[in-house]
Amino acid sequence: MNDSEKAIQTVKKTRKNDFILINSLFILFLLMYLAYKIFIALPAVTVQVTVNNKLVAELNLNKDQELTIQEDDSSYNHLVIKDGKIWVDDASCPDKVCIxxxxxxxxxxxxVCAPNKMVITIMGN
Structure with missing residues (x-):
């Protein structure tokens, strides 16, 4: 066997090993994602809204509703609950990160809306 044949066999072996490695990493990632979705990321039903570390509302995710949290005249957050999800629809904060x-x-x-000191947390079942 000459040097060129050895080089070709080495390349083929490397490609096979790369293929096995890439597929193994993909399967590992897929299993981790499924484990997260099944065991950790459980849908919940209760939401707690705090402003300045004080509980201002405890809401049910199964009930579609809208609520405006207003601590003073200048700061507000408009919350929407629909189809088991909650989000901030409008806010008075300058950066709008919460939206x-x-x-x-x-x-x-x-x-979290840091300027308005509001935190929305979904509680586990």
Missing amino acids: TKGKIEYATETI
């Missing part, structure tokens, strides 16, 4: 967080629905997920 860009989007919809949350799983236990322990949170939305």
Whole structure:
């Protein structure tokens, strides 16, 4: 067997090993994602809303509703609950990070509005 044949066999073996490695990592990632969805990210039914570390509302995710949390005349957050998800629809804060967080629905997920000192936390079952 000459040097070129050895080189070709080495390349083929390397491609096979790369294929096995990539597929193994993909399967591992898939299993981790499924485990997260099944065991950790459980849908919840209760939402707690706090402002300045004081509980101001405890809401049911199964009931579609809208609520405006207003601590004073200048700061507010408009919350929407629909189809088992909650999100901030409008807010008086300048950066709007709480709005860009989007919809949350799983236990322990949170939305924070630091300027308005509001925290929305989904509680586990």
